[in-house]
Amino acid sequence: MHVFVTGASGWIGSATVDELLAAGHKVTGLARSDTSAASLDAKGAQVRRGDLDDLDSIREGAATADAVIHLANKHDFDNPAVSDRAERAAVRAIGDVLTGSGRPFLLASGVAGAAQGRVMTEDDRSPFHGPESLRGGSENLALEYVDCGVHTVSLRFAPTVHGDGDHGFIAALVAIAREKGVAGYVGDGANHWPAVHRSDAARVTRLGLEKAPAGTLLHVVSEEGVPTREIAEAIGRGLGVPVASIAPQDAEKHFGWIGRFFASDILVSSARTQELLGWAPSGPSLLQDLDAGSYFRA
Template structure:
């Protein structure tokens, strides 16, 4: 199968591309810079030069593919929706015949999961800090000529990556504290990036339309994660005060007190998928983040 992927020079997209290539698929990857082209080329992917604003490039690449993965994202771009909407139109408009389209969603489109893991078809948070993801999901699912799959990932970790985990480690080293606020009893659902990538491959090889939560079955207290980070960095286990957290984390600060939990049953049943990689706490203390101590 020939798969066109955006975001293959990034964290999740790069691992997805790697797993697709390992499974024997041909991968064509969008690369907007020379550095990105070098990275995806080193993976063994065909380099497609251009960015999300290059709509003709997107159309041509999607038209020549059997399936598309859209994993490109710039969280620092305040106008991300304005960038992504026409890009999705171009990609989706070039597909027909029920070809697969997998969209990289996020658990942050859900309201706070204080009452337990939300269902895929339940209420969403219209005020999400990543509302462009919610709007992107709806755009993809409304497309009529594709098999559209949205994968809402939990707290992605592994391979020494993840914006939030890296931010927590950096803040802990900077302030000498465990990077959480309050009691830290709020729960998160992590997912290892290699487990997540395997789900992408399964969703492309056996396309099933709809929304699927992507997470391990381990529910992790924020305090436990923050204290693992403190153990890694040699920091004190005391929490941050809210003002210090707001200054240190910026727009990520609000996430620290959220309950972000997911039930992966639907994905497990649809794709025969199970997580099997190392858990987040072990990964932080003894795994891929050890070099950051």
């Protein structure tokens, strides 16, 4: 297939492009910078210049491909409404172009908020609807296009997609521990943090493109939930700093924007995804990755 990938030079996107090319697919990646374009070109992918706000370029990329994998996101944590609006607009642009075509449309989503106090499964629908909700309600918006002849598949990524070179949530926690001189966890640290290795995330994305029926919710998760105290202890070992509990009321003050996420208790099953795709996670666990040391390079 000829696959148009937004976020093609990002953390998950770049691994996904490698996975798709290795499987014999043709890839066109959306690139907003010369550096990103050069990286895609060096891999043998085609390049379409543009970014998440360039809806015309996104529409053209979707129109000329056999499938679309939408992984781009602004990740503006200081002003999340900006990210939410851009995400919803991009999903609508892609969905409108693919309407009636039966072509696959895979989009990045998350696992937050769909289940409280229990393990979240692929049966749980997202509670987020409309432009003012988390991620602009993009998952539910994209799934509406199934009735319009679009082969929508949601990729619900774990909050941590880890590996050497990660600059996401875990890297942020390491930076905070280095700055504060203490590796913190919230409360008793018994709350959980789902995770998946980057290589597994890319593999699920490719298998979802090739195998998942329209309307499928895939859980891109290899570990249901790692206790956050164990994460803090691994960070403490890596940095050689003490580990300490942070009172829940002080979490946002200590951790900043990531505090409200790290205080959440999220448990997610991917059993159905693994069975459907014939996928078994093969990458290292989050704690193994932390103990390998890449997160602690100066």
